[in-house]
């Protein structure tokens with residue numbers, strides 16, 4: 001229904017990317033997103049070794065013959081990330097799309113991917129960063145508004161302002177992310193000039209999402225006021241679900257606690273325990289203000305197709 005430079009660039013049916021989600025974007029989930037006609041996105045940082053990553057890539061390939069992408073994290077990390085190891089696998093396994101997020105993507109990394117026929121996009125939170133990524137050679141840019149779940153940074157721009165500003169400033173296609181959770185958000189983003197959207201939080205409450213049912217139910221009950229930015233004191237602001245762990249982080253930050261104390265609460269192992277065992281206060285999870293629009297757990301394909309259908313219906317209604 002909606003065809004843009006993004007659907008053409010990535011070879012997908014719908015202008016929707018299922019955003020990479022650390023500890024969540026396992027092969028079955030990524031494949032479910034791609035099979036629904038959107039672009040599934042692996043989170044390479046989930047894999048501690050090149051071999052584990054390669055096995056995961058092969059598993060996605062077993063589960064879908066549709067395109068999918070790999071996210072390379074350029075954020076500061078506790079466990080040092082050697083993206084070169086992932087890039088080797090990406091090139092050997094003929095992955096068609098790579099998304100970078102975090103710091104500016106290095107030009108040599110982009111050139112290597114480009115030479116291997118890989119399409120690249122960079123996710124960032126300001127027009128300045130978007131222009132810098134365009135200059136470095138990416139094929140597309142995703143601008144991420146502060147209402148979104150994950151690394152929102154310290155600038156605080158909303159999707160509503162960031163998207164048209166980026167569209168006006170860039171030549172490459174722009175994708176919108178942050179607070180988009182249904183067909184209304186999809187159509188609004190397209191109206192602002194975006195050529196696609198990246199969604200994360202909406203996909204947490206899906207049948208195929210590999211997080212504990214307790215957490216899915218809690219997210220369905222949560223409203224748009226149940227998130228909070230944390231880790232600003234480390235210049236690494238993340239919008240998270242407001243549970244006891246996130247409140248604890250805020251309290252530690254407000255009294256300038258030792259870094260180690262903060263890191264023990266935000267540790268990936270704690271987040272994984274929450275995802276796997278359903279202990280809702282065990283750790284911190286990224287979460288968007290868009291969680292307020294998440295009212296039921298549905299299969300991934302129904303969410304994606306529902307978004308597209310709803311956007312098309314609104315467009316039809318508006319154009320009489």
Ligand SMILES: Cc1cc2nc3c(=O)[nH]c(=O)nc-3n(C[C@H](O)[C@H](O)[C@H](O)COP(=O)(O)O)c2cc1C
Nearest residue numbers: 019020021022101148149150178179199200201288
């Ligand atoms: C649980 C969760 C984990 C995420 N992990 C990552 C990540 O590892 N890397 C990344 O670039 N973005 C990550 N994101 C951001 C998403 O890829 C996507 O950009 C964002 O969720 C879009 O905003 P929305 O949540 O309002 O839909 C995460 C988001 C969530 C909700």
